[in-house]
Amino acid sequence: MMEISEFAKNITQEHTQVVPISLFVAILCLCLIVGHLLEENRWVNESITAILIGCVSGIIILSITKWKSSHILRFDEELFFIYLLPPIIFNAGFQVKKKQFFHNFLTIMMFGVIGVFISVSIITVGSWWLFPKLGFMGLSIRDYLALGTIFSSTDTVCTLQILNQDETPLLYSLVFGEGVVNDATSVVLFNAVQKIDVRELNGKAALRIFRDFLYLFSTSTILGVTAGLLTALVLKTLYFGKHSSVREIALMVLMAYLSYILAELLELSGILTVFFCGIFMSHYAWHNMTDSSRITTRHTFAMMSFIAETFIFLYVGMDAFDIEKWRMSKLSFVTSLGVYSALILMILLGRAAFVFPLSLLSNYMNSHRSPSISFNHQVVIWWAGLMRGAVSIALAFKQFTYSGVTSDPDSATMITATIIIVLFTTLVFGFLTRPLVKYLLPHPQHATNNSCREPKSPNEDMNLPLLSFDESTATNLLRAKDSLSMLLDRPVYTIHSFWRRFDDTYMRPVFGGPDSNQSQC
């Protein structure tokens, strides 16, 4: 053991960057393979696999470095916000099922925006009230507010892997849409909270947070939409594919990244910008590319998002054994346990407090909608958002550390609490999701292997034969007719139908896109 640690030490000193990168890449490869082998397993999902492998690697590294350190990389929240988050969010926007997303736009926004506000208030007030009673003090008001946003960002990947998009399209669309909007809202709100003056916290300050939020939301959206449309316009007018498809792919990747980084530079919300950029790129720009570029971009974005996500969960697993932070936190075992339980309780409550009322509201507003959100569906939506993931971790590091390092015991406690809660919710809640969904949505097809075989539903349309337009034109025509008659039945969707007419008449001729008959998904 002595020799290994000596060897590790020597190598680490010589190649500061090379060692952690190669270790991480090797572990990522391992994750890929193990994840694939466990694909048909009923209990485990991608995130759980990555976290568990991260834990094991953490223990191994800990034993090699003689119980000094369990991670190979310092978690730099800049690394996360500059390199890991953009591909994940962009891919979510790029692969979003636009038809379903925009059909349920109002409900999704209610869950994703108003819901987060409710959840943040409950978690903030709840922890501010409970923590001192549990014997944990030392957090400022700003910390409590940050805590609210940190634990309001959900991670719905796990549930999405289990839901069947064809059987329950409304449910799937709501869970997926809320998951994405929720991430954006949490980050925007987190940034808005950073700016307020906590000394005078009253109605005015709350109003100011809301105003800041609206400003960030609208400007970020506009920037993302502009970037997407600009790319579409450039691709359409210059038609890069004529010479080489490499350039058009490179342009799309670079413009997407540029929109994110510009938003960060202008102190807007890059996450919202890149999400809308993704939606508009896949709606317009994507159609102006050659066939092979279309296949490439879809797969490339999915792959980058996949690698970034796995990377983050691996890191969370490794960081769970970061002895330093555990030592630094000076709480007793019982108090720590109390803090964790209080937080999990708040998460459960905060989510219940908006999912059920807002679902009822949505059902009332869309009374013409044939499949309303049943109680069982409401429970699934509530459960789907209980998992906490990458965004929570990143926000916690941003709030409570300076470049991944902290010397304050209270901050260390909050970091370990975040990691514990991400681990607990992902492992325990994630583990229980499949049985719960099977119990709540009892359908013979759920038990078959069919739903297991295609678990990556958000990406499943990539497997469609993208090149065979002849076949899909017919089915799309049918779909178009269906949805037209549906639109006439539902007055709530008039906005959507107006938008579609505007899109077909003005946007598509300028920015590109398929014939309106083919544009249903």
Added chain:
Amino acid sequence: MMEISEFAKNITQEHTQVVPISLFVAILCLCLIVGHLLEENRWVNESITAILIGCVSGIIILSITKWKSSHILRFDEELFFIYLLPPIIFNAGFQVKKKQFFHNFLTIMMFGVIGVFISVSIITVGSWWLFPKLGFMGLSIRDYLALGTIFSSTDTVCTLQILNQDETPLLYSLVFGEGVVNDATSVVLFNAVQKIDVRELNGKAALRIFRDFLYLFSTSTILGVTAGLLTALVLKTLYFGKHSSVREIALMVLMAYLSYILAELLELSGILTVFFCGIFMSHYAWHNMTDSSRITTRHTFAMMSFIAETFIFLYVGMDAFDIEKWRMSKLSFVTSLGVYSALILMILLGRAAFVFPLSLLSNYMNSHRSPSISFNHQVVIWWAGLMRGAVSIALAFKQFTYSGVTSDPDSATMITATIIIVLFTTLVFGFLTRPLVKYLLPHPQHATNNSCREPKSPNEDMNLPLLSFDESTATNLLRAKDSLSMLLDRPVYTIHSFWRRFDDTYMRPVFGGPDSNQSQC
């Protein structure tokens, strides 16, 4: 102007990473668009465009920062060797026309290995003899040796864009193959030179360099081949495509990168490893993927390589106006000019000294080969390797700076000399390449737009209809028959035919690959 510089200063202090990244990404986008618009221009190529845009940006930044600095990023040679070089070299291996490459393997290796040795000796001895006469002293023997390797690595992209692969397949294959092997040899030799003890420089030391070189060459190759075969085996046995094509693409990208970074960790030559990894991945692993993954990997690797290359040339353009380095170098204008001219003379001589003799040798050895290397072809090969590019810059920074910074006037002179020579050879020699090729290879088809329309010849097979196997089977069968009869005519290629038989009988059944009839390119 004052306000802009103040604004720039404020922003830079707040976002240390965000500003340079967003500027660089924006300029990269500009490069892409301008490069596309100039595609049909007869004189300019990609590298020249990027360098010129880099120069303009450099001047603008210089004026904004009040003539203090012209670059936004410090050139860290770790950035280059860890992130930018691997995709370029891997892509070269991945897209290599394996049939032509292995048919001309011996000649390519002669040019790429023996040629570099000859060129290094001439440049080293020449500069060691000339520099003191020009009044420039202060370089150590190790510096002169490094100088030899720095200026022996060529950049053949420019010529490859002009040559027509179908008209002159032998010439194209030699220029492409030499360009790739040459990069690898220069880097390996550079590393070998770093290790020698310069105090006792005699025959023994030269032998030791050669021994080190052989050791690095063989171990690196073995590592690359192993990584490629391992990926093929994993992809074949686990068949990821069953569940999601995202995982197989991710695995290929990660394994390729892992091979590079492992080689660097073991102090081998990552560049050779990743090159052979690319060849073996495209020969075996690529065939074990789903159709859409095949298209995606080809395009993704080409795109990454393209972005990395453009990035480097942009940087070279910007660095040309780095006032600091110019001030630091204390040579007079005349002496500087003398040093530059001497280096260019050495480059011209060093290349001539091996291209012409080795071509004659190759013609003699392959006397049965129907198209021998004519004198005009030899001149084109000589000319194609005169341009200096990214690898030279990176090696120069590695030798003469510490993380991109130098305080030694002699080192600063060598950095500026390298940049001047890269600029001069790329701009002037690159500019003259098209007229020269047209003069030396007069062929009616060269004047048509046909050759301009498809200038990215190394990537052109990406545009082939990869999915339509029916069509290509027929043509490949014909090609296979052709090449079989050709093999019987040429005794020199018996090694190649043995390899093909071994490949068909043992390798392909285990590691995957197409039927031998389809495997001709």
